[in-house]
Amino acid sequence: MILPWKIIKLLVWVLFTVTLSLKFVAVSFASTVLTLENCHLGEIRAQVKCGKLDVPENYSKPNGTKISINFAVLPAIDNSEYKTPLMFLAGGPGQAAVELATALNRVFREVRKTRDIILVDQRGTGESSALACDLEAIDNVYSALSDALTPEEIKDCVAQFKGDVTQYNSENAIRDFDVIRAALGHEKINIYGGSYGTRAGLVFMRMFPESLDSVILDSVGPIEVPIGMFGQSGARSFNLLIENCKKSESCHKAFPDLAQEFQTVKARLGKEPITLDILHPRLGTPTQLVLDDSKFTGNLRFQLYGMRGRSMVPLVIHQAFLGNYQPLIGLMAQNEGEQMVYTGLLFNIVCNEDMPRLSAADKAIDANNDFDGKNSHQAWDMVCPYFPEFRPNEAFYQSVTADIPTLILSGDLDPVTPPSNGEFSAKSLPNSHHIIVENASHTVALTTCANEIVNEFLTSKLPKKLDESCLKDIPQETFMTSVNGVQ
């Protein structure tokens, strides 16, 4: 009874899934190393699928050391009509895509109705041989200054890395992604890259254009613009905030001298760091706040990434001007102790793929701004000399020209990947369209209705003929004017 039934089942399977059988071959080819099982991820209620795949650490030595790549599939809710899945390429560099599952499941819920969403921990992040070390856990963000890191600590950190760190580069990450695509049995996929994920996406387009159905680049870090120089872009974003405050009646009334107050506080802290006795925002026990100008502007810069953070910036500056640093402390507390990126991979990639291309003159131009000067270079200057060296080949730095339907998104208020970045890719990619969202900041599809446009684009593949009307309804940025609430 049981056996013939299985044979019938198999026959029917073969009959009705001629197209699928191709994929079957692909899976069985890689099945010695691919595992995929049901699992719970983050705060997603339903089960999803988690997998691991062994890949060569060095692709030019396929039989050499293997590393395990962690990935997850948020399966399509209705997969009756097979649609090509969407792979999410995380930012950073150094964010682990699988760790973002909860938020992505929410943002891409429309996409997930009919498409699998594939999340891969880029090698060096998450559970894919993370490049992490004790340095990640800075004990006290309140009392530590940003230049407190010593060369010894950095050297110790680098010494903790296992494996050949020079293989943890963008191109190998893309090779991993494409191997996972094939192992999951997909002939083609769509990719969404956000922030550094756009750089990864562009590399993907150059290396494996035949694997891609369509591409979304959100807040672009093009090959043409080295990652890491955020002086000018940060100042631009900050000055837009100051202008928008001026335009807003309530904000201008509450903070008429905002720009001047900011410069005053910066100069005051630049002259001499202040030390304040405070209560630890989380522990409630006495501790100290040590604040200098670069810590001050660094925390403000971080708020510029999103609309919620931006809405508090004028108030925080004004209160600091009055000598009240509690609002700033509250901002610092929001993500205290949470690891946002795997810094080992962050430095490994930026120090080797982007920094070597910058001349002293480039850096001087970038540092010539009235927001935070050369502070955004500080981390690279301090850490990069101690990281193992590798250099991508020249092809890596060529503009990407793949003829794949591509949707490019930029937020006008973005402090790190301004719309001018997106223009580089819009120019070099023939089948692309660049949408600049006026009242949005970094990664617009993750924070605005642009995710609906992404969904539409995945279906139509026509980047120039999308319904962009919902973007007009995004309100102008508004600002908090009192520590007691919105009004």
Added chain:
Amino acid sequence: MRDNSSMNLYLYQLKSLILKEYKEAFRDKRALLVALMMALLAPVAIVLMSKIMIEKLVDEPPVYVNFNGAEYAPKLIKYFADNNLLNLVDAPVDEKLIWQQRNIVMDIPQDYETDMAQGKPIKLYLRADFTDKAVGPPVRRINNAVRSYSLSIGYKRLLLRGVDVRLLNPLTLVEQDTAKPDATFILISMMLGIYLMLAAFMSGLSVAIDSSAGERERNVLEMLLCQPVSTLQIVLAKLIGASTISIIGVVLVLVLTSLSVGLVDLTKIGATFTLDIMTSLTLLLLLLPICFFASACQLFVAFQTKSFKEAQSTVSILIGIPAFIPFVVSMMDDRPQWLNWLPVAGQSMIIENIFKGVDVNWLAFLATSVVTIAITVTLVVVLAKKLRSEKVVMALS
């Protein structure tokens, strides 16, 4: 040689009898259509029910509130509007009257702005007839909106005082549903399960009664028994006739449902339902014995009764079984092992598992099928024996 020819004769007679039953069953097209009506209505009911459920679960239709003092709290009003809670004055003409009657009123105090700036608690007053059923959901939504808006301000107030706002959420309960990722919309699978059982039991019902109690009253049964055929052949023919109609009913439910669920966008509520060929075939195979079992039960009972009328009312009670047993089984938390073996109960548990996406337990499948067939065979044999007695044939007792 002789054995073979008598066997051939036996089969030939059986075939003639079955043809006779089919002719009887299919003659009255309207009666047949009514008998299959249940099966035809199943997909309609399933689609309608799902649509209503989905609407209740996800749709947030506009609610119009009569705000007093909206001008004192423009940002609050904007937040309400983002949640589709709108000002009554903006209601479209066709809806205005309804909302004026419901008359949900919110009072916003005049000193809202100064109290907010000074950190004083503010009271908003919501007035409505809370016993009015139509007022319930809007009030709930207003409540939620006020609570989350209030919380978001509270969070910011603490943040701006240098407090780690994560302190406000000491515990978070993360629910992890262990259902298979491809588990289907429970409502549809439950309804379909019951409909399939009902189709198996109900579609052949009228044919079974007509070919037993009906034929007796029309004196056709006597004629049949006078022919040189065995009573077993007669019973078998009647069984096959009635259960064919049941099977048609089940197939109709499966085909029409698989076609019609496509009309519902279940993804709205994060669910899906596909009745693919494999699942349909498995379900059909599972229900085949039930179709025969149902017809055998109905024939058996109908022959025991004295009149057509009595047969109708008695057999109708039998229909309770397919509706009642799956319901009881689904309510039971600890199911005793022997339930797996019982006809109807065993099948309905397997159906439940199929829809949950659990792999079919082929052993249980086999067991319940064998038991069902065994009971059916017993019923047929006993009935054939009984038909030899005049008491049953003439409805004497």
